[in-house]
Amino acid sequence: MVVYAGQGDPRRSIELLWRASVAEQRPGPKPGLSVDSIVDAGIAVADEQGMAFSMRAVGERLGRTAMALYTYVPGKNELIDLMYDRAMAELPTSYPVADGWRPAVTRWAEDMWEFYGRHPWVLQVSQARPVLGPHEFAVVESLAAILVTTGLPGRRLRGIVGAVNHFVRGAAQSVAEARAAGSATGEGDEEWWYARSAVLMEVEPELAEKFPVLHLLESDRDPVDPELPYLENDAVENFRSGLEVLLDGIEGAVAKP
Amino acid sequence: MVVYAGQGDPRRSIELLWRASVAEQRPGPKPGLSVDSIVDAGIAVADEQGMAFSMRAVGERLGRTAMALYTYVPGKNELIDLMYDRAMAELPTSYPVADGWRPAVTRWAEDMWEFYGRHPWVLQVSQARPVLGPHEFAVVESLAAILVTTGLPGRRLRGIVGAVNHFVRGAAQSVAEARAAGSATGEGDEEWWYARSAVLMEVEPELAEKFPVLHLLESDRDPVDPELPYLENDAVENFRSGLEVLLDGIEGAVAKP
DNA sequence: CGAGGTTACTTTACGCTGTAAGGAGTCGCA
DNA sequence: TGCGACTCCTTACAGCGTAAAGTAACCTCG
Numbered sequence: 001m002v003v004y005a006g007q008g009d010p011r012r013s014i015e016l017l018w019r020a021s022v023a024e025q026r027p028g029p030k031p032g033l034s035v036d037s038i039v040d041a042g043i044a045v046a047d048e049q050g051m052a053f054s055m056r057a058v059g060e061r062l063g064r065t066a067m068a069l070y071t072y073v074p075g076k077n078e079l080i081d082l083m084y085d086r087a088m089a090e091l092p093t094s095y096p097v098a099d100g101w102r103p104a105v106t107r108w109a110e111d112m113w114e115f116y117g118r119h120p121w122v123l124q125v126s127q128a129r130p131v132l133g134p135h136e137f138a139v140v141e142s143l144a145a146i147l148v149t150t151g152l153p154g155r156r157l158r159g160i161v162g163a164v165n166h167f168v169r170g171a172a173q174s175v176a177e178a179r180a181a182g183s184a185t186g187e188g189d190e191e192w193w194y195a196r197s198a199v200l201m202e203v204e205p206e207l208a209e210k211f212p213v214l215h216l217l218e219s220d221r222d223p224v225d226p227e228l229p230y231l232e233n234d235a236v237e238n239f240r241s242g243l244e245v246l247l248d249g250i251e252g253a254v255a256k257p
Numbered sequence: 258m259v260v261y262a263g264q265g266d267p268r269r270s271i272e273l274l275w276r277a278s279v280a281e282q283r284p285g286p287k288p289g290l291s292v293d294s295i296v297d298a299g300i301a302v303a304d305e306q307g308m309a310f311s312m313r314a315v316g317e318r319l320g321r322t323a324m325a326l327y328t329y330v331p332g333k334n335e336l337i338d339l340m341y342d343r344a345m346a347e348l349p350t351s352y353p354v355a356d357g358w359r360p361a362v363t364r365w366a367e368d369m370w371e372f373y374g375r376h377p378w379v380l381q382v383s384q385a386r387p388v389l390g391p392h393e394f395a396v397v398e399s400l401a402a403i404l405v406t407t408g409l410p411g412r413r414l415r416g417i418v419g420a421v422n423h424f425v426r427g428a429a430q431s432v433a434e435a436r437a438a439g440s441a442t443g444e445g446d447e448e449w450w451y452a453r454s455a456v457l458m459e460v461e462p463e464l465a466e467k468f469p470v471l472h473l474l475e476s477d478r479d480p481v482d483p484e485l486p487y488l489e490n491d492a493v494e495n496f497r498s499g500l501e502v503l504l505d506g507i508e509g510a511v512a513k514p
Numbered sequence: 515c516g517a518g519g520t521t522a523c524t525t526t527a528c529g530c531t532g533t534a535a536g537g538a539g540t541c542g543c544a
Numbered sequence: 545t546g547c548g549a550c551t552c553c554t555t556a557c558a559g560c561g562t563a564a565a566g567t568a569a570c571c572t573c574g
Contacts, residue, residue: 011456018460028550029540055532067533068552076532130453134461137468144470154477159498161474162431163424166499170423196387199268203275204391211394213401217418220411241416242423249506284571285521312561324562325523333561 012074013081017133033062035072035082042083043119051124055079084125085133091115093138097149102247104146109168109243112139116172123173140165150254160250167246168239175235267389269331270338274390290319292329292339299340300376308381312336341382342390348372350395354406359504361403366425366500369396373429380430397422407511417507424503425496432492 016035041061045053055066055076062068073079091111095104116123131137144161152160200207208215273292298318302310312323312333319325330336348368352361373380388394401418409417457464465472 011452014453014456014460018457025542026550027540027542027548029552031551033551054530056530065553067554070533071551130450134467137471141468141471144474148470148473154474155494156498156502158474158477159495160502162428162495163499163502166424166427166430167420170427171419173423174419193387196267196271199271200275203271210391211398213405214394214398216405217401217411217415237412238416238419241413242420245413245417245420245506245510246503247506248509249502249504252505252509253502282571283521284519284569286523286569288522290522311559313559321522322524323560324525327562328522 009074009078013078013132016073016078016082017085031071033064033068033072036086037062038069038072038079039082039086042079043087046083046121047119051121080125081132084122085135087119087122088115088133088135088139090118091135091139092142094142095146097146101146101149102251105143105164105247105250106243108143108146109164112168113172113239116169116176120176123169123176147250150250152253156253160253164246167242171235171239171242174238266331266335267387270335270389273330273335273339274342288328290321290325290329293343294319295326295329295336296339296343299336300344303340303378304376308378337382338389341379342392344376344379345372345390345392345396347375348392348396349399351399352403354403358403358406359508362400362421362504362507363500365400365403366421369425370429370496373426373433377433380426380433404507407507409510413510417510421503424499428492428496428499431495 019035038058042053042058045057045061049057055069058079059066059069069079073082095107097104131140140161143164144157147157147160150157204210276292295315299310299315302314302318306314312326315336316323316326326336330339352364354361388397397418400421401414404414404417407414461467
């Protein structure tokens with residue numbers, strides 16, 4: 001098995017996510033850990049091993065057993081929720097709109113793109129889930145705060161915020177997963193893609209005839225930037241180009257009614 | 258644990274997905290099963306129990322043990338790949354463009370939306386993965402075939418196809434997961450959302466002040482369609498509205514260079 | 515027709531997972 | 545000083561995917 005995605009008990013998760021955590025004097029041994037240290041350890045493990053991390057691995061990194069974590073955190077799903085939100089603390093909470101909303105949204109999207117690249121496991125967390133934690137809130141708020149300057153009504157803006165969010169996430173996923181598949185087999189991007197299409201051609205030689213339009217799209221390529229790995233070229237190009245279209249659409253909505 | 262996503266060995270998956278499967282005479286007992294019957298059983302189980310289905314459950318549905326499946330299928334990940342592609346066989350392979358590309362893309366998006374609603378587990382399958390199977394190919398081809406009539410160059414179209422795909426999938430995910438969370442606790446949509454925001458308000462009473470723009474967006478609601486459940490209203494509205502913006506963007510790209 | 519090899523399927527078993535249950539040791543407060 | 549709360553550990557369990565080995569069915573060839 002490969003991958004998990006957590007959705008913990010929302011009540012427990014929300015309480016932990018927004019906790020004011022007053023450090024009162026209490027009986028018993030001093031806590032050697034804290035929710036924060038566990039969440040950090042969890043993020044570190046997930047960054048290394050992907051989403052298939054185990055509670056035992058997180059405990060080990062802290063010099064404890066897996067069960068020790070359950071003193072602080074109700075379960076793995078809730079821990080994932082906490083990790084998810086805490087990772088988002090890395091992201092800016094506001095963007096300047098002096099130059100207008102368009103460059104600001106572009107910056108937002110690029111920041112998200114890079115963020116997903118740093119923490120690909122985030123993309124496996126049960127996505128598009130209702131916003132739960134403060135940092136996830138802040139990230140969406142930062143996008144909404146840019147777009148509200150367009151003067152569009154709230155109804156319209158909700159759809160747009162969602163669309164931008166979905167698009168960036170989806171685009172980031174394309175890269176992250178292809179990259180993961182490549183590195184799992186120890187191949188570079190290029191070899192991996194080549195091997196894949198080789199198998200495909202072998203098994204279905206008439207691929208180009210059966211899916212002529214896709215073949216057409218595939219063959220109209222940009223000149224390649226030698227700085228970037230093979231895969232990135234493709235993905236970045238599609239990301240940029242898709243984002244432009246989306247932004248054009250928003251511009252259209254701003255211009256007319 | 259909740260959810261899994263499979264990415265099988267691409268070589269094996271591709272061979273199974275595109276198999277010409279010649280039924281030759283061979284020694285040994287007659288096969289009581291087939292790859293197809295296993296894939297169908299897998300889809301049925303996943304439709305009922307979600308992605309957390311087990312090989313034992315699939316075997317049981319066919320009156321076999323889990324291990325019997327391994328005669329036909331290399332492993333669970335590959336089975337998931339097969340299920341994923343087979344489910345997509347439900348979708349149309351082409352859309353009329355007599356009225357132009359815009360209504361056709363809308364139809365495509367709505368069909369996808371409904372498809373994801375019928376098979377929510379599909380959304381958990383490692384997404385935005387490189388296209389592997391014939392039906393997944395056909396689905397993307399059907400979208401590309403509509404959009405190619407815009408006359409836009411291939412480079413541009415690839416970004417657009419990706420954007421539409423990501424958007425529809427992301428939007429569908431919002432509903433599917435919220436719905437799943439609601440039904441897991443046995444609550445209706447409305448109660449679930451209400452309970453969630455109640456906890457949030459209890460823990461962070463100043464939510465509206467801390468995230469003023471989101472509060473603004475949230476409060477500008479459309480009149481509710483009493484035909485639909487609470488959640489659906491919201492999601493469908495956002496889906497429609499986001500799609501419109503995206504389509505406007507494409508229209509802009511068609512109009513100017 | 516009978517032997518041999520191939521195949522379908524079962525049984526058993528292993529290592530892994532998340533986590534429930536109970537016990538050991540540590541500390542604040544009465 | 546002891547009680548009760550608390551942290552952390554050990555043990556244990558049910559479930560998972562699947563490797564390995566065994567059994568029975570069947571075709572092909574002598």
